Amino acid sequence: MVRRLYGSAELQERLQVSRARVVQIVSRPDFPEPFDRLAGGAVWLVEDVEAWITEHRPHQARDANPDEC
Numbered sequence: 001m002v003r004r005l006y007g008s009a010e011l012q013e014r015l016q017v018s019r020a021r022v023v024q025i026v027s028r029p030d031f032p033e034p035f036d037r038l039a040g041g042a043v044w045l046v047e048d049v050e051a052w053i054t055e056h057r058p059h060q061a062r063d064a065n066p067d068e069c
Helices: 008-016 017-026 048-057
Strands: 037-038 039-043
Touching: 008 017, 008 039, 008 048, 039 048
Parallel strands: none
Antiparallel strands: 037 039
């Protein structure tokens, strides 16, 4: 089974925010816990982040823009 992961750079791109904003977002108590912490930083499971986006940023959910998938 292949796990898809987001690091902070992928979160920046996916959420279209700055690096500083990613730090703020991942510090929120409602943001998913990292799947693991590596030497390069934390990583999150894509499905956990996408579920969070659907709940907290529905305008950015994959279903909100079918051409984005």
